[in-house]
Amino acid sequence: MAERLTTQQVAEQLGVKVETVYAYASRGQLSSERAPGGKGSTFDAREVAELAARGRRTPMRPNAAGEPPAGEPWASRPVTVRTGLTLIENGRLYYRGQDAVELAARHGFEAAIGWLWGLGSDAPVTLRVPPATAEALARASAALPDGIRLPDRLRISATVAAALDPLRFDLREQTVQAAGAALIAGMVEALPRTAPDPGPDASLAARLWSRLASAAPAPEALACLDRALVLLMDHELAVSAVAARVAASARAHPYAVVSAGLGATDGPLHGAASPLAHRLLGEVLVGGAVPVVSDYLRTGRPIPGLGHRLYPEGDPRAVALLDAVGRLDGGAAVVAAVAEVEAAAGPAGRPALRANIDLALAAMALAAGMPAEAGEVVFAVARTPGWLAHAVEEYREEPLRMRARGSYTGPRPSEGPERPEHPVPSSS
Template structure:
């Protein structure tokens, strides 16, 4: 039964929370999430026990959700999803409307993550994980073969941490935020340390350093690492982020959604690209000249890693921000010179700017890190962005990320195969 029928002088029809949730195909908690975002208005009727909602406003939101779920085509016919998280525009990018490079220059990774999740800055916040969750994740990771890559380790750690969390299926906003603040430090703590005797305390960048380099951490290096984490938090609907949103659309819990993103991230065209740039830099440093190295890459039919980005016709703003810091990093001079040599050599054929993968490679090479370190930094950083997108998707109609296939196979009926 409808909450209130139209009456003379009061033509609008009101719906209960339950009716509103049914109309939108969401949980009642999500209805109030729409209210908090300003997408719905609510009113408590005199003598009523709960909030009511304008039926016309609810129907307008439902129509908008249906349009979004079908995907609006851009110039390339690609899926388009409404989001309030990241905007990429004219060689700059923004987190909730704020320049991302400025955020990363002034705030820690944890503070930027909170901004993405809640729209609020919490100065000085650090993420810590309970010992029980870390112990479960570490045992799972320690059981893997020694040659296991960082993304596999992180994925196993995420799954193990999920098994230790009986509340993982609670998809309310507060519960997901609580999970996020625990999951990210758990992933870092589960990675085997390179440098022994390091205490897992302080900002996340300090704890991550011990998993990447055997050298003692200095303040300039930690600043580069923390800035890199902040710059890489999110980058709109990258392939891994889309996978996370698909999982969240099916109401997978946050650990499973993050695991989906990690699976896609491992591809050489995504999170592993910095490792290719790292090895290229080492080759150039070994040869003392980029020309023969670039020639060998092109002769083998490989594209030169660390150059160009499909979303930035000009300079990648993330690379620009990191290179500015790397110039102040002790010992980074040779790797920076090698990177400039790579850009100048390839510019004779194709004028491409350095991207964030090359900047990450300069950092990892200069810091004595393995070639997989950039992938680890990328994965840890992007986990916060994935959580932000999962949170956003939990507030949408379930299973809206379900495109229809365009069948191009043999037309039925076909005979049964012999």
């Protein structure tokens, strides 16, 4: 029989606590058996040796205090992301314990950022770009060829703003927040203006509206955009937040963190889903939901903007935003089109699929006369303070803790240098 070790012996061999040994067993990294007499557990000595060897092969990295990571071999330590920012529970979304829908109904974007950043909702964040940075962003924008997509302009603006900030590697919380506030304003400043200038003292929602719409907004329209920004600030560990935290784990500066988040939104499954939903709704408004949805199903295309695995009973953000869209001039028809899509896409005999925030963003853009990419822009600008908040949290953790381990499936290295089967004649 293979040698068996007690729990205490395993802990001593691995250099970990007894509790960690049981955690290994619960994750399937060690197999345990009840000890004779039923007291305690025993473990296969070979498995323990292999686990210890894996830990030795992976260099241990110091934590923020310069000390080795405690508790267990670095290679097998699971990454637990502790966050005090966002909770999704019982079909609701909360920012620091505050219902996001209620926060969006009472406060604008600047005040909501203050709440998310731990400053309180009565401490709205001033979103202003320094004059020198604004001039550089304007020059960079003017130099771009015609036809550059608005989301791509946001990515360029983050790079330009980073190059102009000599303090970008100062990762103290207040410095990161100050840089982030200027960056959020700079991202909007980098977009071409398409409507009358609301002035430098206007809310960020008003400034963003002047880059996405062709006419000045009615009060209810501006309130609708402001609500969308608040509802989209953060969404727990969405893929863009994970990308941002990975960058922050490597101690990338806040501009690079935002660039990482922006990169993760460039696919159709996160962030860039709204333009697809915009096209769908546009077709429905012209030809009705049933033939449009039927064509999607016939061609095997997923119907954009429907359903969310975290909200099986419906996305509360979408409900709140569609309520605001319905109050816009022409918004009722767009909201009715959303309901038609929900009904047409629902399986027979089952509850209809519900609109998610991507479809609600598309509805807002259509009702406001904005281009298809407007929803993607609103998503990116709104999510930026969330990425920065995640970065601040991650800067407090061990550096480089977000490194995943690969399970190699390629060919094994050869034991020695490769030799051809048949000698190659010399040319000399």
